[in-house]
Amino acid sequence: MADDAPLVEMTGVTKTYAGITALDDVDFLIRPGEAVCLAGENGSGKSTLIKLLAGVEWPDRGVIALDGLAQAAMTPTTAAAAGIAVIFQDFSLFPNLSVAENIAFGAELAEGARFYRGRRVREIAKRTLERVGVLMDLSAPVETLPVAHKQLVAIGRALASNARLIVMDEPTTALTEREVRALLGIIRRLKADGVAVIFVSHKLAEVLEVSERVVVLRNGRVVAEGPASGFDARSLTRHMTGRDLAETGPAPLLAGAPVLLKVEGLSKAGAFHGVDFTLRGGEVLGISGLLGSGRTALAKALFGLVTPEAGRVVLDGRDVPLGDPLRAAEAGIGYVPEDRLTEGLFLTQSILRNVAVGRVASHARGPFLDLGGLAAEARDWLARLRVKAPDAEAPVRSLSGGNQQRVVLARWLARAPRVLVLNGPSVGVDVGSKAEIHAIIADLAAQGLGVIVISDDLPELLATCHRILVMVEGRIVEDIAGAEATEEGLARRLAS
Amino acid sequence: QEATEASAEGGAGGPYDIATVVKIAGIQWFNRMEEGVQQFAADTGNNAFQVGPAQADPQQQAALIEDMIAQGVDAIAVVPMSPEALEPVLGRAQEAGIVVVSHEAASQQNVSYDIEAFKNEDFGATLMENLAQCMGGEGKYAVFVGSLTSQTHNQWVDGAIAHQEANYPNMELVGDRNETFDDQQQAYAAAQEVLRAHPDIRGMQGSASTDVAGIGLAVEERGLEEQTCVVGTSLPSIAGQYIETGAVDMIGFWDPSLAGYVMNTVAQMVLNGEEITAGMDLGQPGYESVTLDGKVIYGQAWVEVTAENLADYPF
Amino acid sequence: MTAAPAPRWGRLLAQPEARLALIMVIVFALMAALAPDRFLTGQNATSMAFQFPEFAILALAITITMLTGGIDLSIVGIANCCAIISSLILTRLAPGVDAGIGWLLLSYLAALAGGAAAGLFNGVLIAYLGLPPILATLGSGLIFTGLAVAFTGGTAVMGFPASVAWLGNGSLMGLPVPLIVFGVLAAGLSFVLSRTGFGLKVQMFGANPLAARYAAVDIERLLLKVYVASGMLAAVAGLVIMSRANSAKADYGQSYTLLAVLIAVLGGVNPYGGYGRVIGVVLAVLTMQFLSSGLNMLQVSNFAREFIWGALLILVMVINTRNWRRRRAPAAAPKGETR
Amino acid sequence: MSWLSRNETLVAGVILAFCVVGAALDPNFLSIPTLMDLLRAGIVLGILAVGVLVVLISGGIDVSTTSLAIVALYVTTLLVQGLAPEMGWPAAFLVAVAVGAALGAVNGVFIAGLGLPTLIVTLGTLSLFRGFLLTFVGDDLISNLPRGLRDFSRAMMIRGENADGSFYSLPWAFAFLVGVVALTWALLYRTMLGRQVFAIGGSMESARRIGIPVRRVQFLVFVYVGALGGLAGIIHAALARVANPQDLLLNQQLSVLAAVVLGGARLEGGTGTLTGTLLGVALIVLVSNSLIVLGIPNTFQSIAIGLLILLGTGLPAWQARRTQRRAA
């Protein structure tokens, strides 16, 4: 395809944020119908590159050319006009508008429509969702949707605008196996239609499966580039991190480990029913399930954010009061939420404060707060989780997605809970830090904590859990010992 | 600037710095008062000026007086928003050797003199006399005050009601004193409600200068110009158009420019060490022979305006 | 959370508070230059020091509620209501003019308790019933004002013992007592905000209420405390006003609500929560007072003063954003910016 | 959300309950004259509220509209009086709308142009507009309005006679409220511009990213609100038959905001309906214009209004909280 002129070409692009070099002299190129994968650790500059492409941010140096024309000033409008559609890591949807409108907005805008045509909007949305292969209430406001559905809406919006280049910044983080498969199918079809795709993901298997070219970023520089066939998971990991990583399963659970948490008959109409399970000290318990199977609602119920109608939760032989996060936390239950931007982080506040907010009570000296101690502890946790931050006083919003996730983790780890519920502990976290987070989970378990991991990432469950519960339509249908589980087996059970 | 520097020497007999502090700046009433103050300045060569807060708030008036004390004026003439709230700051003014004269505040303590255009009860009774004449001495009537906390308004109404009870037994007061917050729109809304609640109402008496205008509008809209009688305190410039149509039948007022002038005259006299005595002529119409009750100086300076003599008062 | 980095000039002026300080100095210098013989007098200094504490204390009350992303529009209602509680105790229960210092303290305590109760009422509406603060306090403010009218029939309560005057008019070691009261409260609030867990949580809650809930912050109790604190600050302001006016009445200080909001915002408090420093509010108060006294000395109309206040507020904001622009971080603009 | 738990339904319920109590206490309460008085009282408040609703939907807040309206009404009256005293009312209205739009553009320049927060800018212009008017334009009340405006105030849409021979009437100004509501509805729900207003209120960053000209939309929103403010102002002056630069309409700002929020618009932006807003206005107007009729003593009036605001906001808030508890 030598005659294919590049759709987008970046040459010598550099971008710095207040002293941090997010992109350093990067050359990047994509042709029509090509799928290129951007790989790299957290904070390596992937999202920044995408923001430049979308015209949301401007490079300090270097040239961006669209269809061979160097752009003097890229704006979201020129990017959209050139046929670039971006699915941002934070979706960038309109929470107050309906699913239909969210999907069709970009398309209508691009067409320069002056009047709002409700029927047409619904038609576009319906057609697009059919392409994605999901059914959704078109008139539901997006804010009422679960994260996964929001992500699907974001994907739909990009598809609807008939783009020539679709950029997906970690589009699969909140999707389960089934939707991921569907998405990969869509990408293949797009390629066939001559649409170019830039794909960012930390799930290496997907990366290798869907893309023909891989570009690896490290610390804002391109460190490797080539056809996907030339990489495998190991070599990719090495390029990204500069070292080899090997994940082993969890350390075996001590035979006599006491029961720590006992959940009996927990029910909430429309969400989960008659949930029973036990968690032993030192055990890591995985919960897998499809979208909307009730895992999140269950996790929230354990932490008191959802009030179950029946059942009880017993920790260390004592009943945990239901429906009150404060008392659940006091009893020793911690919860890392799945949507870190709205539920997890205080974006404008400093990184330190984001960690410290959970530990205020423990550092009280009478009416005063031992600020030094609090900060030292927070810094300690930031260091232990290797949060890549130039300045712990900087607002947490300046961190990359993966580093933000570690900040939320650090907050809860600092509280030393008895049971920690992790809803997507490594959502948007790169392989290197993922392994580290897994090591942390193992470490916590070794100290006698009970850990519950909810994840759509089956390898992650296999790597971390002693036992895996399978949830279908609000019920626990299976309880598999981790050692006996395989990825294929789990996937089959979920699909059935 | 020149004038103030000159006054810094301030020998006996002036020129003096005299600040007139009014309830609120920029309204018709006090703009008219300012004319009197400026006339006084022009006539006597004193540095007399008028200030007032941008919003009707006793605390802002107090702060303004505080600043006047700090800048060292020789006398303050004040029309208090709320006499009680000003006692401490006026006390401080007097301690600083500043002469204080007030207007519309017969109960004010920390002043040399208070000037009243008339006895409030008498004025109220006059309004009632007009109202009763118009109503033929019988029927329901309602009264309006700017605020329930305004002393003068309530004294007028007290005087009016007393006059009615003594002389017109066939008239009947209905409802509470309606509060209008010195706002024409509020007076209008309140009048509408009164008309709805008492369809057979025959008379209304207003106190704030905007009251009768609001009442007049409500009356006009209902086409009740003939059936109802509306009297109250107001200015021709505010109520004129309703007097013309007959929606308002009579207004009474005193000329604020004269009051402003007289306040400044009294302040200057006190500064010069002169004493005010009963029967004295303060040089302005209605204040030719004042009566004295303690510190309170009373004139007979009210004006009654109806459709006949409206043209004589162009303000 | 830790001490600011070494104060160099450039760095220093990067802070909104430092810029505000500069503006304050400029205003002061301007007024001093225009009316040196009147503005630069000891008498004027004392006069100003007596004037601003009453609304400055109200600005502190607004500040603490704004930090949570809320607002308290009922402060003036609370202030008057509490002043009337105190004044009724002094005049109806106690022997009025002859009441001793014990009665005075008792009446002050009752006023503070009233402020706390009013704040608690607001807090319950906002924290437990979920009313938007702006409407909850608008409504409750009307109720508090209404109660003040109902207690008194709308007239002023007078006839206090001489000791009442001390709080608003007295001096201690050469300093006006109201100034000292304000200083102590401002320092206390600053301390609470920067050095206690409560203060930290208030700011975190303001930054993201949902995340605060997920971080197991005791949101309801936190909000209750914030509005109780606001109510009690308002009560103190009410007592100062009562002392300054030597009377208590339902409609004193009506214009202070907006003024207090204006001052808090001018002082750099983010009205959407999460950021604000007491020092900024103090600087804003002083700037406003210099301006207003200075303009009074110059016999500038009070309407012009209003005009200048509005212009100043916008000017300060323009200066602040210009600075952000230079750092070229549109994505990192503070939360309120997106509104 | 079922219709039962909607703000609109709850506010309508409160209104209904109030009317039932009113009718029980005073047989004359439910009558055409009462209705006319209330409709008339709602005109200016309603137009201002519609403007504030649009700003709230766009994710901002505007506390300067009443101040803007007063400047517009006064400047217009002065202009008409000075330049063309015989001008008909439609021309005068156009002038007022233009003045209002220009003042709205001042807000727009600071907000959309310089990117300042809406609350702070409008808090500033609230003082700025009024201060400017009274310092530089004039502070005298004008009670003899130009002919055109006087004619307008006497033009009645509905007129009737009561049993006792007095009249009731509804001025043509009411048609303007209806027109403003219809126009705003069409703009918000039937044009892309309107959808963009909702979009930037939902998430400004997202709007920017998909290429909505955020600044332009914001600017237009403030110009539109300014124009509505100008219209409300001139209608207010015409109906009151006086152009008062210190009009206490200024103090209605919080009531306007309260009406809009009572009607279910969220202060965070992105949501709000015209029906809700009109119901909110109706509740506020109803309550503040019925206390004398209901015989509530003066001293308890502000308590009564305060309680009703709390009730009107409290019910939906409590409802929302309950459904949220059930769902989340």
Ligand SMILES: Nc1ncnc2c1ncn2[C@@H]1O[C@H](COP(=O)(O)OP(=O)(O)OP(=O)(O)O)[C@@H](O)[C@H]1O
């Ligand atoms: N607005 C900003 N202000 C300051 N620094 C920023 C900003 N946005 C990004 N950065 C920094 O730029 C670097 C690159 O960030 P980027 O978001 O591109 O990483 P990423 O590769 O997408 O990581 P992840 O996989 O975690 O999403 C990081 O060090 C990040 O902290």
Ligand SMILES: Nc1ncnc2c1ncn2[C@@H]1O[C@H](COP(=O)(O)OP(=O)(O)OP(=O)(O)O)[C@@H](O)[C@H]1O
């Ligand atoms: N409190 C609740 N009351 C009633 N229904 C609920 C409640 N919470 C969630 N649901 C419903 O229960 C189902 C399970 O939702 P949940 O978010 O728990 O799924 P999930 O398995 O965690 O999915 P995900 O992959 O998004 O995490 C959904 O249909 C959801 O709408």
Ligand SMILES: [Mg+2]
């Ligand atoms: Mg990223």
Ligand SMILES: [Mg+2]
């Ligand atoms: Mg979920």
